[in-house]
Amino acid sequence: MSTTAERICQTAQQLPDSLALEALHYMEYLRTRANATEGESNLMQAQQPSMQQVWDNPDDEVWNVQPTR
Template sequence: MNIAEVICREANRLPENLAYEVLDFIQYLQFKHALRDSAGDSLKTAQQPVMNRIWDNPEDEVWNEL
């Protein structure tokens, strides 16, 4: 079993909220070591203004307190 398979197996045992933390850390390492796909980052940047209007609205304010 290679290291990626071990990481995947261990991540599958975590509760969802902790799995998100692991994913965030992996993405941090990719960014830190310039391993991220710059095309994907450009797409996220382009989508941000549109998504902000969807995420930031009065009906969903209750979710901001979680």
């Protein structure tokens, strides 16, 4: 049984160069998008400690008890 990467490679080898290049560009796009999503998550985690005093204070407590729809 082959791995997914091996299957991708085998399929790409059967494509004309123009379509293989298009597939490569799409895979690079997917990798970039995945990395960007991971970076956004890391940025949000990094912001949380510095924003904690802004989010959690007595003046804003009323917003914590509002019903959600």
